[in-house]
Amino acid sequence: MSTTDVPRYAPEWLELREGADAAARASGLLEPLLRRLKREDAGLVIRDLGCGTGSMGRWLAPRLNGPQHWILNDRDPALLELAAVRMPRTAADGSSVTVAAEPGEIGRLTAEDLAGTSLLTASALLDVLTRDEMDGLAKACARAECPALLALSVVGRVKLTPAEPLDAELAAAFNAHQRRNGLLGPDAVTAASEAFARQGATVRAHPSPWRLGADESALTAEWLRGWVGAACEQRPGLASRAEAYLRRRLAACEAGQLQVVVHHSDLLALPGPAGGTS
Numbered sequence: 001m002s003t004t005d006v007p008r009y010a011p012e013w014l015e016l017r018e019g020a021d022a023a024a025r026a027s028g029l030l031e032p033l034l035r036r037l038k039r040e041d042a043g044l045v046i047r048d049l050g051c052g053t054g055s056m057g058r059w060l061a062p063r064l065n066g067p068q069h070w071i072l073n074d075r076d077p078a079l080l081e082l083a084a085v086r087m088p089r090t091a092a093d094g095s096s097v098t099v100a101a102e103p104g105e106i107g108r109l110t111a112e113d114l115a116g117t118s119l120l121t122a123s124a125l126l127d128v129l130t131r132d133e134m135d136g137l138a139k140a141c142a143r144a145e146c147p148a149l150l151a152l153s154v155v156g157r158v159k160l161t162p163a164e165p166l167d168a169e170l171a172a173a174f175n176a177h178q179r180r181n182g183l184l185g186p187d188a189v190t191a192a193s194e195a196f197a198r199q200g201a202t203v204r205a206h207p208s209p210w211r212l213g214a215d216e217s218a219l220t221a222e223w224l225r226g227w228v229g230a231a232c233e234q235r236p237g238l239a240s241r242a243e244a245y246l247r248r249r250l251a252a253c254e255a256g257q258l259q260v261v262v263h264h265s266d267l268l269a270l271p272g273p274a275g276g277t278s
Helices: 011-024 027-036 055-063 075-084 132-146 165-178 187-200 214-234 236-254
Strands: 044-049 068-074 097-101 119-123 148-161 202-207 210-212 257-268
Touching: 011 055, 011 075, 011 148, 011 210, 011 214, 027 202, 027 214, 027 257, 044 055, 055 068, 055 119, 068 075, 132 187, 132 210, 148 165, 148 187, 165 187, 165 214, 165 236, 187 202, 210 214, 214 236, 214 257
Parallel strands: 044 068, 044 119, 068 097, 119 148
Antiparallel strands: 148 257, 202 257, 210 257
């Protein structure tokens, strides 16, 4: 993936969504992950791929016992610096959490990079990978025998209440925009599940939807602007109707009268001979 293919994300957007992300994360995947990680006696080495501001580390590190060393990876040096500063320094049982920052391209991870890694994590990343990059990631994890917890990938479904006739057209255009330049977009979870299963991993997927109401109006408004904007970029013919639509939706949002469900999925891939999905 070239440096121009992946969008850079503003820290303000990543911070705005962090609460919704935390509420949505599929905590049910932690139990099978913890059973696997119990085999690690010398502490955990966790690589957070495309870490952004470090929200995965802030959520996960305090839920794991034992010493942890997090390797934060991102192509944006400013985000990487922010993530390293804001990482927790203690685990669930009071053990130490140490941090290293490692800039780099998210699509070029190899089994050698993962040598000695206990867990690979990522949030909101899979949908900006290509199919070849997804296959490469699955192969790297399999060869390094490294589990992967891959959270908050969009699946192409949104529900706005109250509904409007233009919702479906905008959703279809947004999904097409997500698939531009060969990116997986809303197909990412299916592609990842298949790629990891082909490498012999046991794959578990679990819904992790944002549920946005009056208390999340700032996030909802920003999401709406981005969602409608991307849809119109993909299909300029929508612009004339979308302008009035966005005004109505933002007014309803400000009044606390709009509810939005943005569907995502979390995926856990555990390498081993069993293989398959569940």
